[in-house]
Amino acid sequence: MKNKTKEFKNLEKWQGTLANCIRCGYCFEHCPMFHHTGWESDAPRAKIITAFGLLSGEIEPSESAANKMFSCFYCKRCEAACSSGVPLTEIFTDAKKDLLEMGLEGPGTTSITQLSCARCLICLSACPHEARSYVEGKGITTDPAKCQACGICLEVCPAGAAKIENDFGTNKEVLIEKANDFLDTHESSKAIVFACNWSYYPELQASVLPDSETKDNDYEILVNMCGGRLEPHLLMAPFLHNAWGVLVACCPDDECQHNGNLRAKKIVENLHNTFKQIDVDPERIQLVQIPAGDKTLFQAEIDTFVDKLNSMGPIR
């Protein structure tokens, strides 16, 4: 096979690393994208294979190949799980830089700005990765090589103009629908747990349990990528479907890559005040901070929360 590496100036340096990936696939069941679509071609290993294919000239730098490289939430769970120490997201970013030079840019999971943008520029300072800028005559643009799809711009934008088109199930409407579906179909349902992908550690990942095993579940975990993406409307929605409580899990104070946890904390605080005003126990909505991957602590917090809800009973 012939090498055609000259066009991939940034990716080139990873040639040895790409050969060192043993293609074990240990990374893929941890990826929220694979979890959502069930397609191996959305998994981290697939991106490594694609990067290799692009670098070796075995695949064309096409729109669909680019879309794969531009789709990533940068949660780095794949890196934590990698059997061979491959720095996956660094490789993705370098591939993205080269593809951009070739005029390919996804959209993948890059946040775009729609026409309804009011040019308030709030998102510029809110973006933790300096990915957004204002260009005279063009409006707000996002640098796809810098955007890490944290979704914070979506939540701060008052005009609803920021959007991640390929949301892989992390969009607010989808989450509300999932929460409602769980609450409406499970007799013993009590709580919805919104977890950012860093604090979230799945138990059953790819497989599905029989109904008989899940019918008595009293809570459902929904992944919203970053705590910064939570907003009052999303957290209140389950209560309209008779939830007894809502638990929010995000990263410890100084561990969030996007400072989304600080936003989440503020939102929960505000909701506590609202709850007090309408005479509902504010404890029904709680925030816990879980270091990435600590599933024991996560489970313990959920159990404590559900116990508390059981002692409170439903909202009357």
Place this chain on the structure above:
Amino acid sequence: MKTIDEAKLIDIVGEKNIKTDPSDLYIYGSDSSVHHAMPWAIVKPETTEQVQGIMKYANKNKIPVIARGGGSGMCGQTVPVKGGIMLDMKGMNKILEINLEDVYCRVESGVVDDDLNLALKQYGVFYPPTPASSRIATIGGEIANNASGVRSVKYGATRDAVLGMKVVLPNGDLVSLGAHTRVEASGYQLHKLMIGSEGTLGIVVEATLSFVPIPEFRCMGVANFDTLKDAGEAIGSIMASGANPSMLELVDDVAIKAVNKTMDLGLKEVAAALIFEADGMVKEAVDYEIDKMTKVCEKHNGNDIYSSYDPKERAKIFLGRKKLFPALSKYDENLASTALADDMAVPYSKMAEMAGKIHEIADKNNIVMTAYGHCGSGCMHTKILMDTKRKDQWASAKKAITQVYEYVRSVNGTTSAEHGIGLSKAESFKIEKSDSLNLLATIKKAIDPNNILNPGKLAQAPEDWVTATNLRYSVNN
């Protein structure tokens, strides 16, 4: 490339379950082996009827079909050498039944091993064959490769845990093989024929599996040895002593050095180490086994022998073994750790010699090889570390592999212990099974007359694995 009637496939599984873009096909063209080839379409069925529909269509049009689970096979089992439809079985991922009364569970074949074990754990039971790749390997892939793992020395391989299965044949017919009971003496054991068939005889859509209680006590130990020979002989003696280890793993000096070189675990740089474990419901019984194994190790000059029941200590003992893959990948920045000559089995008495032989052959051919594995079940693993860019290294690797397997066969060993044959081990497989190749071909022809299921694998694979497909590495001329 043969054309596939995409509309027909859409009729059967729906548009959302098909991919034909070259960038997707490229991804599905590789697994954990050194091989790569392009399929023509990826189809992800969700029901048995859909699998039947696809098989009927493919059989009529003589299109190859390759079942794929996690794509973690190490010998190119899922690499579509003749193109065709890649059947991604991960869409059939339901755990159907956990029957505690009758001690079996039923699962669709795309269920991931770890997921099944998580579901079973709450009942205090587990499905034991579990390969090291259990976090992505599917039950279908484990059946097709007859996978086994660290605990198979006590609990057996996939072969021993599968009671029955539902299989779609190449003509689309659905058959139920085996039974739901622990024993069955009714005629040909056709479900066993499917185990290890590497997707060449039928598509497994459902499996009935047995499980066993999770033991109350687990104790793990480690023993260091100054010569590989001593360690190898200790393995043989432990197994011959009637001890019942639940794990017996070997790591050689290359492996230990690799781990030490890349991370700070402070392992003692000895020629070899054995990790052993015993488990059971009664502590005295576990003590007895550990004591027995400790004494055998001492007899064979094992030193620094140490064992513990504490989960944290156990994790520490096993960490070196667990970190082996990343360590080998980082061993030398110019060398990649390849899945070649990746597994074999030899009689216990030959373990020591086998490990020594691997090093000798590696030196002779100017590559690095490491010996490790689930030696308690006779299984030896190697990895070949080489500069994958250099064409001459591939020639050396090929020579080394031929020599390794010549030795394996000369001592009545077998070509694969658990990873299977696929493409890269076909050379030795065909020599080892030379007197039954006709029989294999007859069976294949009777079940799959159009040769559509995973063609070009096992006995049909070419002897020269280097040229069998594109390699998934960039090789300079």
